Amino acid sequence: MYLLPKEIIFPPVHLADENGILAIGGDLSVERLLLAYKSGIFPWYNEGEPIIWYxxxxxxxxxxxxxxxSKSMRQILKKDEFKITFNQNFAEVISNCKNIYREGQGGTWITSKMEQAYLELHKLGVAKSVEVWLENELVGGLYGIDLGHIFCGESMFSKISNTSKLAFIYLVQKLEKENYKLLDCQVYNTHLESLGAREISRVDFLKYLKG
Structure with a gap:
């Protein structure tokens, strides 16, 4: 296991283990996070653990x-009941992603230090959000890292059924209009697969990342 030094570096990604773990330690500085995402690496760990890089x-x-x-989502889109905004309330979106109850999960992987780190990235225009509103209440959304040609999705939340899907759909449609290569969803899950996501090799992902 590679233990990161104070210097802002990462080992080559092909050295990651079978679970995708590349390194531990380091910090969540803006410089390190930017290098990580540009290198195909992301942090994922629980409160009380060292930072784990994947x-x-x-x-x-x-x-x-x-x-x-899906047909059901097309009907929701057609009703036009919700208002969608982009990058208008990042702080509230990440706070909801951090604190919302998720069935079957004991807690959140968004630690307080991670929340602050992404707020700093937002100030630099790198971390961005999508918000879903019902009247004046934020009821769903997502956030991630915008690399200019790839958007790295981090987390989403729903207070009303399907509102995170709405945020996701609107984001993808926006990315397509702006000629983004892909939306990075990081690791497999069935929910993302149902929306059209699929796995590609790390080697291919890095090719897209490098442009």
């Missing part, structure tokens, strides 16, 4: 033109 061998991604919208 670069999985198989990367879950969504190519914007492969987005799948």
């Amino acid at each position: 670069s999985p061998k198989e990367r879950m991604v969504l190519f914007p033109n492969e987005l799948k919208i």
Whole structure:
């Protein structure tokens, strides 16, 4: 296991273990986080643990033109009941992602230090959010890291059923219009697969990342 020094560096990503763990330690400074995302690496750990850095061998991604919208979601979109905004209330979005109850999970992986780190990235225009509103209440949303040609999704939340999906759909449609290569979803789950995401190799992901 590679223990990060104070210097802002990472080992080559092909050295990650079978679980995708590349290194531990270091910090959540803006400089280190930017280097991580530009290198295909992301932090993922629980409160009380050292920072764990991942670069999985198989990367879950969504190519914007492969987005799948179910019939039920098309009906919700057609009703136009919710208002969608981009990057208007990042702090509230990440706070909700951190604090919302998730069935089957004992807690959140968004630690207080991580929340502060991403707020700093937001001030620099790198971390961005999508908000879903019902009247004046924030009822869903997501946030992630915008690399200019790839958007790295981090977390989403819903206070009303399907509102995180709405945020996701609107984001993907926006990315497609702006010619983004892909949305990075990091690791596999069935929910993302149902929306059209699929796994590609780390090698291929890095090719897209490097442009």
